[in-house]
Amino acid sequence: MNKLKNFWDNASENYDKTEERFEYIHKKSRENTKRFLKDSDTVLDYGCGTGTASCQFSSLIKDIHAIDISSKMxxxxxxxxxxxxxxxxxxxxxxxxxxxYSSESYDVILAFNMLHTVPSPQDVTQRINEILNPDGLFISVTPCLRQRMSFLVNLQIQLVRVLCKIGLIPIPIRRITSSEVDDLLIANSFQVVESEEIYKGASSYFVVAKKLQET
Structure with missing residues (x-):
């Protein structure tokens, strides 16, 4: 955990600048998300980074709890x-x-650009289901690194994967597809409500999933 925290602490200063090249994807994802937020919602933003999305959504909801492992973020x-x-x-x-974070605490949980970097996407998705209210929504955006991307982005991803293998980047970078994200959600008792593959140099998968009630 300390290695992960230190990595994201070090990345925090230039985080917004490095994300600018994917601003189209970020903007489109946030606009899509806004359609599913209500003024009565209590929201958890998991892996909030530098808080851009949380701040943009704040006027549309009751309140938002935004967390990140990086103190500098x-x-x-x-x-x-x-x-x-x-x-x-x-x-x-x-x-x-x-x-x-207790069971059934949130109406909406956001996880933007998270599922391809966490140690266990299965455990994370299961935990999200646990702390969502009945019929709550899980809204995620996930880079799909086994799908379409530009030559330049592909080179960058290959470099990152090499740095991961030699330990300079202490996070897993999974090459997953949108269908694998769907399978992960279904396996953890979610129903996909809406999805969209957003492309700008790389494919990112926006998906809204509803927590299924136990029968």
Whole structure:
């Protein structure tokens, strides 16, 4: 965990700049997400990064709890909220497996650009189902690195994978497909409500999934 935290702490200073090349995908994903948010919703933003999405969604919902393992990401997020005078977002350095997050606590859980980097997507998806309210929504965006991408992005991904193998990047970078994301959701008692493959240099899979009630 310390290696992961240190990696994202070090990445925090230039995080927004490095994400600019995928701004079309980010913007499209956020616009899609807004259609599923209600003013009565309590939302968890898992892996919030520098808080851009949480701040944008804040005016559409009741409140949002945004977490990240990087204390420096959280510090930047808090600065953004303060500049925007946003009061209904609570940024906190934490992990989704913290026991303080109890069962059936959230109406919506967001996980943007997370599932291809976590140690166990299965465990994460199962945990998300656990802490969602009945009929709650899981909204995710996942880079699909076994699908279409530009030559330049492909070169960058190959370099990252080499750096992962030699230990300079301490996170798993999975090459998954949109159908594998669907299979993961179905296996963990979700029903896909809406999905879209968004492309701009690389394929990202936006999906809204509803928690199925136990019978």
């Amino acid at each position: 959280i510090a930047i997020s808090k600065e953004k909220a303060a500049l925007g005078k946003i009061e209904n977002v609570n940024f906190e350095q934490s992990d989704i497996f913290d026991k303080k």
